[in-house]
Amino acid sequence: MKLLVTGAAGHLGANLVRRLLADGEDVRVLVQPGAENRGVSVLGNAVEAVEADLRDLDGLRRALKGVGRVYHCAAQLSTVAGREQEIFASNVLGTRNLLQAARENSVGRVVVTGSFSACGHRPGQVSDETVPFNPFDHVMPYEKSKAGVEHEVLKAVVDGQDVVIATSCAILGPYDYVPSRMGRTLCDFANGKMLAYIPGGFEFVAARDIVEGHLLAMKKGRAGQKYIISSGYVSVDELMDMMSRVTGKRKPPLRLPAPVMAAIAEVSTRVLKVLRPRSLQRLTPGAIRILRQNRKADISKAKRELGFQPTPLEDAIREQYEWFVAEGKIAGKSGTFTPRAPKNGASRRSVEARA
Secondary structure (H helix, E strand, C coil), X not given: CEEEXXXXXXXXXXXXXXXXXXXXXXXXXXXXXCCCCHHHHCCHXXXXXXXXXXXXXXXXXXXXXXXXXXEECCCCCCCCCCCHHHXXXXXXXXXXXXXXXXHHCCCCCEEEEEEHHHCCCCCCCEECCCCCCCCCCCCCHHHHHHHHHHHHHHHHHHCCCCEEEEEECEEECCCCCCCCHHHHHHHHHHCCCCCEECCCEEXXXXXXXXXXXXXXXXXXXCCCCEEEECCEEEEHHHHHHHHHHHHCCCCCCEECCHHHHHHHHHHHHHHHHHHCCXXXXXXXXXXXXXXXXXXXXXXXXXXXXXXXXXXXXXXXXXXXXXXXXXXXXXXXXXXXXXXXXXXXXXXXXXXXXXX
């Protein structure tokens, strides 16, 4: 049965595709025209690549012909203002288009990637799947869009479609080609370019764990349900300690108060929006707000219904660091990357050899 993976060149998608190939699956991937698709192109003929935009319903219809199951990982991710309509069109309307094309092609189950930022948050309390998202809170466009994605999923399920949501937290792990915000942070840390950090914390997930969560959701999840997949809560101080042990570098010398960094971020975001609107900013006001919330997740539902078991986050950071070294992203370091075998015992090394 052919599988389709959207967002296959992204951090989650690249890890998921490699796991599926290692498991012997027949994989078709959806790539966005003109985007950074190296996470897919390096695999060569190991996958069937189809170009289509999520906003193009006819393109999705063609991409889904002959497909039995779908992993929908693609999304526009941003923590800055100014891209609201683009994010809505890609994330919300794109998901609606994908689900419609899947129905028309008689696709079986669709697993949609959710975001922990779209789960409800109660200050000082642990969040689970039952806490409602508050759209009247001070939330980013991306968070609103992912809540909208869940709404599209529920509408489809009401109409009889088989869809499950696998909710992701901040991902740590290899095959981070773009790279992600956390990937850039790790590279800056290892290259001595990170001079300061702020206190706070968030839920993080190892790449191998979020992949496993998607596979379990496909196999065991209940239609219309969402499952939070996380490896654990980590404070920024603990994250800096882990990065220090993995890279052999000292932590940044400055630990700035979050309110001070928030004020700096507000000013720098406004300046960059005018002078360099497409530039990548490490700490945006939205990102700082999320870190200051110290949000924690209850993953008991994923454990109970899916059999999910998290792995150590420091192992994921080490894998991500070793992969960046092999990619030449860490100054003064060289080496090769040997991925660990997935939980089912399949060999990932053979997947890369097929590229």
